[in-house]
Amino acid sequence: MNESSRPVLAIRGLSTEVQTRRGVFRAVDDVSFTVPAAGKVALVGESGSGKTMTALSVLRLTDPGVRIVAGVVEFKGQDLLLLRENQMRHLRGSELAMVFQEPMTSLNPMLSVGYQIVETLRAHQKISRKQAKQRAVELLHRVGIPSPSTRVDAYPHQLSGGMRQRVMIAIAMGCRPSLMIADEPTTALDVTIQGQILDLFEQIREQDGTATWLITHDLGVVAGFAEHVLVMYAGQIVESSPVKELFRSPLHPYTQALIQCVSAVGVDGTTRHTRLPLVEGRIADIESRPSGCRFRPRCPRAHEACLEDPPWVEKAGRGARCVLLSEKEP
Numbered sequence: 001m002n003e004s005s006r007p008v009l010a011i012r013g014l015s016t017e018v019q020t021r022r023g024v025f026r027a028v029d030d031v032s033f034t035v036p037a038a039g040k041v042a043l044v045g046e047s048g049s050g051k052t053m054t055a056l057s058v059l060r061l062t063d064p065g066v067r068i069v070a071g072v073v074e075f076k077g078q079d080l081l082l083l084r085e086n087q088m089r090h091l092r093g094s095e096l097a098m099v100f101q102e103p104m105t106s107l108n109p110m111l112s113v114g115y116q117i118v119e120t121l122r123a124h125q126k127i128s129r130k131q132a133k134q135r136a137v138e139l140l141h142r143v144g145i146p147s148p149s150t151r152v153d154a155y156p157h158q159l160s161g162g163m164r165q166r167v168m169i170a171i172a173m174g175c176r177p178s179l180m181i182a183d184e185p186t187t188a189l190d191v192t193i194q195g196q197i198l199d200l201f202e203q204i205r206e207q208d209g210t211a212t213w214l215i216t217h218d219l220g221v222v223a224g225f226a227e228h229v230l231v232m233y234a235g236q237i238v239e240s241s242p243v244k245e246l247f248r249s250p251l252h253p254y255t256q257a258l259i260q261c262v263s264a265v266g267v268d269g270t271t272r273h274t275r276l277p278l279v280e281g282r283i284a285d286i287e288s289r290p291s292g293c294r295f296r297p298r299c300p301r302a303h304e305a306c307l308e309d310p311p312w313v314e315k316a317g318r319g320a321r322c323v324l325l326s327e328k329e330p
Contacts (some may be wrong), residue, residue, distance in 0.1 A: 007034035008179050008211045014071035016057045025286045027053045029235040035211050042214040042226035048283045050235040051215045055181050060088050094124040097172035101184040103164035107156040113167045114152030124175050139170040162193040176208045183215045198225045219262045231255045234283055234294035239320040251320035254295045
């Protein structure tokens with residue numbers, strides 16, 4: 001396989017366990033997927049489904065008490081789980097970058113945004129502080145921050161939420177990474193700013209060839225950005241599909257319910273139904289997940305066969321974890 005056809009990231013059988021007061025529980029369970037070079041992949045699901053934990057496991061940034069117990073995480077041909085910590089530290093921020101959900105908790109409030117960009121650049125590149133400062137101004141200009149030569153000396157609290165997110169993207173793209181992981185990058189931003197942030201990711205992909213792995217709970221964001229979608233529920237991937245096929249004919253009952261909720265709202269924000277549909281119930285916490293199909297307690301089509309672990313069924317280049325796809329529905 002040549003470099004251009006090799007996925008930039010290939011995850012196979014990734015499992016991560018969390019130690020709690022009640023025991024050890026699996027937060028990420030046998031997760032497998034790939035991100036093509038310069039591709040756009042979205043991982044979607046409700047809060048608590050394991051999306052962020054999957055990303056932190058890939059980057060090996062999990063907290064104490066969290067342990068990766070199985071799997072292969074192949075990044076550009078090398079297994080990240082086998083690297084020494086100093087090797088991982090070199091990759092993070094240079095070849096691998098992450099944009100976190102809330103910039104105010106990721107940016108140091110005591111340091112100017114320019115200083116934080118400069119320190120990141122100098123940690124991975126052999127450049128002077130003056131060169132790094134010039135590069136920081138260029139990056140701020142590129143992500144659309146007005147008056148970048150002035151804003152470079154601003155502190156995070158002096159910037160709007162949208163501009164702080166742009167600063168995070170500037171830090172992430174500073175070393176031209178091969179893969180950028182964006183964890184809920186548009187949360188708490190208004191619709192116009194959301195669109196601008198997604199356009200920015202697309203520009204970075206086109207200009208630098210940076211692949212994007214988008215983590216979100218918002219299927220509306222997925223529809224307007226991703227090429228391929230992975231649906232996650234209670235630590236497992238329950239559906240994998242090209243984005244158009246997913247919205248045209250979702251396979252898993254959970255995906256069907258999510259799309260029904262999205263399609264009930266018009267493009268102008270008005271509801272198309274008297275009562276907005278919702279996915280009944282809530283996702284089980286890590287300590288009380290049901291046996292068999294984890295969506296079973298919330299699924300209107302659940303039956304006796306769902307008490308067993310559902311198989312992963314492939315159909316025409318798509319896949320889903322549901323017994324209804326492997327048998328005639330009762």
